[in-house]
Amino acid sequence: MNFLDIKAGETVEIGTQEAYRFWRYVFPPHSAPVRLLSWVSDKRWHPVKIVEGTTPDVGEQGIHGYKTMDDLMLSIRDPERLVTRSQISGCDGVAIGRIAMWGIIWDHARGYRAQFARPLSFISSYGNRHEEALAELRGSFFRKAAA
Amino acid sequence: MAEIGEPEKRRVLVPDETPAPDRVVPEPKTPVKVPERQPV
Numbered sequence: 001m002n003f004l005d006i007k008a009g010e011t012v013e014i015g016t017q018e019a020y021r022f023w024r025y026v027f028p029p030h031s032a033p034v035r036l037l038s039w040v041s042d043k044r045w046h047p048v049k050i051v052e053g054t055t056p057d058v059g060e061q062g063i064h065g066y067k068t069m070d071d072l073m074l075s076i077r078d079p080e081r082l083v084t085r086s087q088i089s090g091c092d093g094v095a096i097g098r099i100a101m102w103g104i105i106w107d108h109a110r111g112y113r114a115q116f117a118r119p120l121s122f123i124s125s126y127g128n129r130h131e132e133a134l135a136e137l138r139g140s141f142f143r144k145a146a147a
Numbered sequence: 148m149a150e151i152g153e154p155e156k157r158r159v160l161v162p163d164e165t166p167a168p169d170r171v172v173p174e175p176k177t178p179v180k181v182p183e184r185q186p187v
Contacts, residue, residue: 014160015161015163017160057157104157104158104159105157105158106158107157108153109153113151
């Protein structure tokens, strides 16, 4: 992170902030591995790589996450509704998971917007071949951790 | 993503973790030469 982003007198905390979020997933043609995409943008999340979002200091930008699973479910209400919206954008469905966030973070009433993030776990999925998608995502993102 | 409510507070977090595999600093290619001790 850029330490020039830290403002005078601001406290720097050591650690990460856990949060819950959802993504779109898509099975590409020719049996390529399932791809994980942000919900709003077409930002792709890769195994091992850290995701850097747009600066949370501007508007509603940054990587979004909910404080609790209840906050997430309250917001999305019916996951099947999200599946329909994901499929309109050409994806196969929706994955829900837990992430670690750091860098500049804006606390909101029910969630956060952060500068950096990486997935910690995938909890559930909904849509086409959702069980296969969940297993593939867990395998590709956390294979080393499980070994 | 939708509905996380009103912004409340700005924070800065620095992770205290082992670097990810793609961020590990590689070993130097040339060995570091240790200077011989000089007689005092």
